[in-house]
Amino acid sequence: MIDVYYWPTPNGWKVTIMLEECGLEYRILPVDIGGGDQFKPEFLRISPNNRMPAIVDHDPPGGGAPISIFESGAILEYLADKTGMFLPKAPAGRYKVLQWVHWQMANLGPMMGNANHFKNYAKNIASDPKQLEYGTKRFVGEVDRLCGVMDAQLSVNRYLAGADYSIADIITWPWAFLLGRMIDETVWTTFPNLKRWVDEVGARPAVQKGRQVQRELGQRTLTDEEEKARRELLFNQTNDKVRSAREAAARAG
Numbered sequence: 001m002i003d004v005y006y007w008p009t010p011n012g013w014k015v016t017i018m019l020e021e022c023g024l025e026y027r028i029l030p031v032d033i034g035g036g037d038q039f040k041p042e043f044l045r046i047s048p049n050n051r052m053p054a055i056v057d058h059d060p061p062g063g064g065a066p067i068s069i070f071e072s073g074a075i076l077e078y079l080a081d082k083t084g085m086f087l088p089k090a091p092a093g094r095y096k097v098l099q100w101v102h103w104q105m106a107n108l109g110p111m112m113g114n115a116n117h118f119k120n121y122a123k124n125i126a127s128d129p130k131q132l133e134y135g136t137k138r139f140v141g142e143v144d145r146l147c148g149v150m151d152a153q154l155s156v157n158r159y160l161a162g163a164d165y166s167i168a169d170i171i172t173w174p175w176a177f178l179l180g181r182m183i184d185e186t187v188w189t190t191f192p193n194l195k196r197w198v199d200e201v202g203a204r205p206a207v208q209k210g211r212q213v214q215r216e217l218g219q220r221t222l223t224d225e226e227e228k229a230r231r232e233l234l235f236n237q238t239n240d241k242v243r244s245a246r247e248a249a250a251r252a253g
């Protein structure tokens with residue numbers, strides 16, 4: 001059994017989609033990131049960066065003590081190695097896939113997160129819209145560039161890392177399918193190869209199932225008070241606020 005520390009967001013879906021694709025049994029442990037679960041010492045022991053997803057595999061390959069992993073890229077690589085699925089073993093194919101996995105982790109995810117923050121979310125935070133202009137231009141521009149990177153790659157390859165569906169697709173799709181909603185619907189006509197791939201991957205039953213896992217968790221309507229507390233938790237994080245819990249978790253871990 002694999003425990004999945006999860007909340008229904010793009011980074012959470014990467015793991016549920018992978019587990020569904022691999023047919024592995026798992027148990028969801030919700031981490032309410034708007035309610036502060038990510039700062040609980042028991043979670044920080046597993047995920048010191050106070051972010052979900054994370055997993056604990058109680059039945060690791062070769063036996064032994066449970067293995068815990070944070071960072072979705074490491075989680076997908078681990079699950080691929082555990083099952084022998086969606087990541088070739090031989091170096092040539094393996095690193096073709098892993099370079100795109102790292103590309104997603106370092107580029108598309110963070111840039112889309114920042115673009116969404118400045119373009120959509122921060123409207124409720126910044127009193128003067130002018131404060132958002134530079135951040136919006138910078139990060140939406142980066143996302144546009146990254147769409148071009150994917151579109152060119154997908155113009156000559158069925159999947160991101162080549163001819164075969166891999167963890168590169170599984171890790172990228174949960175962000176990519178939201179491009180229209182987060183940035184602008186014109187992306188689908190500007191980048192037709194990207195659209196073809198988003199549609200094809202999105203039609204896979206495991207992708208649809210993984211994306212729906214405990215969707216209702218994120219759908220509760222929040223009061224104004226709760227919204228304010230959520231913003232404070234998510235967008236005003238300083239080291240001081242978490243330092244003692246983080247250090248206690250590091251000592252206990």
Ligand SMILES: N[C@@H](CCC(=O)N[C@@H](CS)C(=O)NCC(=O)O)C(=O)O
Pocket residue numbers: 009010011012033038050051052053070071072073105109233234
């Ligand atoms: N690079 C990380 C990113 C994880 C991440 O940013 N998770 C967000 C939700 S999508 C989170 O847990 N946020 C909690 C917080 O900001 O305190 C990964 O891919 O696992």
